[in-house]
Amino acid sequence: MNFEIEDHAENTVIEIQAERLDAAIAPELKTLVTELVDQGKRRILLDFDKVVFMDSSGLGAVVSGLKAVGEDGEFIVCNLRGVVKELFKLTHMDRVFEITDSRDDGLQQLAA
Amino acid sequence: MNEPQIEFTIKSDLSLVAFVGRALSALLAGTALEPHRIATFELAVVEVVTNVIEHAYQNQAGHKVEICVCLGSDSAEVQVRDFGKKLDPDVVERYTSDHVEVQNPGDSISDLPVSGWGASLVAKLCDEVRYDQIDGANVLTLVCFIDCASDQALPNAG
Numbered sequence: 001m002n003f004e005i006e007d008h009a010e011n012t013v014i015e016i017q018a019e020r021l022d023a024a025i026a027p028e029l030k031t032l033v034t035e036l037v038d039q040g041k042r043r044i045l046l047d048f049d050k051v052v053f054m055d056s057s058g059l060g061a062v063v064s065g066l067k068a069v070g071e072d073g074e075f076i077v078c079n080l081r082g083v084v085k086e087l088f089k090l091t092h093m094d095r096v097f098e099i100t101d102s103r104d105d106g107l108q109q110l111a112a
Numbered sequence: 113m114n115e116p117q118i119e120f121t122i123k124s125d126l127s128l129v130a131f132v133g134r135a136l137s138a139l140l141a142g143t144a145l146e147p148h149r150i151a152t153f154e155l156a157v158v159e160v161v162t163n164v165i166e167h168a169y170q171n172q173a174g175h176k177v178e179i180c181v182c183l184g185s186d187s188a189e190v191q192v193r194d195f196g197k198k199l200d201p202d203v204v205e206r207y208t209s210d211h212v213e214v215q216n217p218g219d220s221i222s223d224l225p226v227s228g229w230g231a232s233l234v235a236k237l238c239d240e241v242r243y244d245q246i247d248g249a250n251v252l253t254l255v256c257f258i259d260c261a262s263d264q265a266l267p268n269a270g
Binding site for chain 2: 040055056063071082086087090091092095105
């Protein structure tokens with residue numbers, strides 16, 4: 001299982017269980033978010049706590065998630081570190097995403 | 113003195129790319145490169161190997177991707193060799209350009225790109241990138257210079 005889902009009232013946390021978010025598992029994330037959105041869940045926090053590596057395919061799946069929830073939804077990412085954080089910066093996606101330092105901060109942000 | 117050179121091969125399967133990244137990272141941990149540069153160089157190599165599988169081999173399983181790591185005192189060099197479709201000139205240009213800027217995303221979420229960063233990232237993260245066609249194979253060579261002034265000394269050095 002590469003992803004775990006937790007429901008927090010109307011908010012949904014996706015905790016990435018894999019250490020590496022790469023082309024091998026990116027399609028799974030993309031499908032998962034699409035399914036959540038189809039169920040009406042459009043307030044999503046993606047938790048990178050366990051992720052030590054991400055490539056551009058992984059980032060593409062994260063951006064797809066943001067696009068799937070759309071302008072009316074919320075898609076926050078938290079616990080970015082090392083090369084994961086660097087990839088957001090290099091692609092300027094740090095300017096696009098709402099990024100929080102912790103899951104608690106992310107949940108507070110979703111509740112605001 | 114001979115520079116250590118390690119060669120290994122994977123099949124064209126995306127689930128095996130992590131092995132390349134982990135192996136490279138472990139090899140580079142023994143050099144003077146600082147951890148941040150090891151991580152970004154690993155990212156560049158993973159981008160190349162993924163592109164080989166997805167584009168040169170068009171996601172067909174069972175083809176060979178050869179990786180050769182050469183560790184010198186002043187640089188780490190990785191050659192990725194495949195026998196698939198020749199690289200398009202515009203992709204070669206993006207891999208090897210000296211003046212790479214990753215495009216700024218637009219204002220609208222619906223216009224955001226979800227792919228296409230790989231070659232530009234490789235150019236940005238490596239000190240040198242070369243592309244050659246050798247005996248029908250695509251050979252991409254990625255170089256990361258070890259700058260002793262900014263990179264850490266070896267962990268056990270005095």
